[in-house]
Amino acid sequence: MKSVEKNIIRYQIMAKHRQLTRGGNYHTARRLLEFLRKKRIALDLSDADYEADNILAYLGLRATYSHSFCTAYYKL
Secondary structure, eight states: OOHHHHHHHHHHHHHHHHHHHHHTOHHHHHHHHHHHHHSEEEEOSSHHHHHHHHHHHHTTOOEEEOTTSOOEEEEO
């Protein structure tokens, strides 16, 4: 993925974080902010992680899964 594409995805995640924060969904917004800071994230089966997983998948990022498919790993 080129740096321009990464920046576009980062800006889309920032916009979604802003929207979630204004809507009061702080747990999911925090998970997206953690992804922006660390450029990688492991998402489990909690509600916030499931929603963050759907958001990142919608933006076109590919996930790798653990051997039991309980954890999704995303990397920017």
